[in-house]
Amino acid sequence: MEVKEKRESTREADQFTLGDDLKRVDEALNVVQTVDGKRVLIGQYTKRLHGLINFAENVVYGEALPYTVEAGPTRKKVRVESNVLADGIENLMHYVELFSADLVYAPQLTLFFEHVLKHPVHLLSPFNRHLPIPDGRMAADVANDFVLYLREQGKKIRIKQRIADWKRTTNENRERLRIYVPALIAKYSRLLVVRLDVNYKKAMVSAEEIQELADKLLSLAATDVMHLMNGQSIDNIIKERETLARVDIREVKKDLEHLFRNMRGKPSLFEHMVGHVWNIEFSRVGGYHIHLALFFDGSKVQKDAWYGDMIGAYIEQVVTGGRAIVHNCNRHREDYGDKWAIGMVEYFDQPKCQRLLEVLDYLAKDSQSVYVKPAKGSQMFGTGHLPDEMPKPGPKRAK
Known part of the structure; x- marks a missing residue:
């Protein structure tokens, strides 16, 4: 299993593709x-998962078959009818090896x-x-x-109804977000975002544990696939499987x-929030962790980095009793370049308002677009309540 060091900072992309x-x-x-x-990074699965999803x-949604088989003068002729399906057939057992009891799969992948x-x-x-x-057919x-x-x-x-139901939660989250954030901007005109x-x-590991964990993940993956190939039901595999998740x-x-x-x-920190x-995310070894975006009335508070430090310390020391470490x-800012979307956000700065929505959309999407979920039936995303009073017509804003 490949071991690869990554940068500490996480950069939010402003466009989402399946590969991303x-x-x-x-x-x-x-x-x-x-x-x-x-x-x-102690495991990579994306390349073949991309093919399985396609x-x-x-x-589910197509009508073509992988191949067209025609009678020939001496033997049958085979030509590819659908490249995607043909590629899938030729990689079939590689796709089986992607199965993991750590995850709950979307309906079309569960079907497979x-x-x-x-x-x-x-x-x-x-496959050839x-x-x-022997029965006279071709492969x-x-x-x-x-x-x-x-x-x-x-x-x-x-299956199509099940897929629609599966996607509904994420679609509702994203729609909620597209209403919620503009409503906050409309009411307060300036938001300080932390x-x-x-x-x-x-959840943190020592350098000496990395190879051991990589080997353990590889062993668990092989065991999952072995149980699947032995005819054990997916539900039973998940129920009986040990987990490495620490949180x-x-x-x-x-x-x-x-x-x-x-x-x-705690009004000294949250009075003007x-x-x-x-959003809650899952990792195989660490388990669960939290991403937060907090909005403050920008006409009353400034110093976003300072607020982040103070709230982070409060979460570390009071909320979790020293169990957590908070990254502010x-x-x-230097890690984000021209994709910077937090700090002070003003209603007239439409490019930054749009970037903020894109960053938060990244949280709302969870892992749904790659058709895996870490916890069945668990709410992994949420927002505050919509502002109870929208701004009334009044003097025109300066900008």
Whole structure:
């Protein structure tokens, strides 16, 4: 398993592609933070996951088959009908190896993992579409039958409706965000935005542990696939699987609730706070951690980096009792370049307002666009309440 050191800072992209989101999944799932502050990537899965997603999408929403098989004068001729499906068939067992009990998969990927080993196509690996098989068909015929089989199984469980239900939460989160942030800007005209990442000390690893953890992840991945190939159900694999995650979702949720509950009793820091956005992310080794964006009335407070320091210290010392380490993004403006979107945001600075929405959209999307979720049924994103009073018509603003 590859071990790769990464920079400490996280840069939010202003456009999202599938490749970008897959890269983000690697960074979210497979990065560990060392005790000396370095971030190390100990697993990479995105390249083949990209292919599996495309394959599953074409199975569910397409009508083409991977191959066309035609009779010839001496033997059957095979030509590719769908490059995406054909590539998927040729990488089928590589896709099986992507299965992990650490994750809950979207319906189209679950369909694949549940049925790929129930069809004889998996016995033809390594796959050669021109290979004749004993029953008189070509390997290409078996591949076509597998795609039809998946489509049939998908119809039985109303797969398209399940996918729509799966995506609904993230779509609702993003729509909420597109209403919430402009409403705050409209009411306050100037927002001071503070971005904090809350990580946990027990999630951090020593340099000596890195290779051991990389080997352990590789071993667990192989065990997951072995259980899948032995016919064990996905639910049972997940239920019986040990986890390396060091921070539980319940601990994180408890700390988040503690923070919001205590805000009223700490006016020196939170008196002028007018809103917030939060997101919880999962990593295989570290477990769960928190991303926060806090909004203050910019006409009453300044010094965003100082506020970030003070609130970060409060979270570390009071909210978590010394269990957490908070990274203040507002102290690292140089890491963001022209994508800087936090600090003071004024209503007339439309480019910065748009960048702010894009940064927060990054949180709202979670990992949905790459079709994996770390915790089934768990709320991983939230915002404050909409302003209860929108601005009334009055004197025209200066800008």
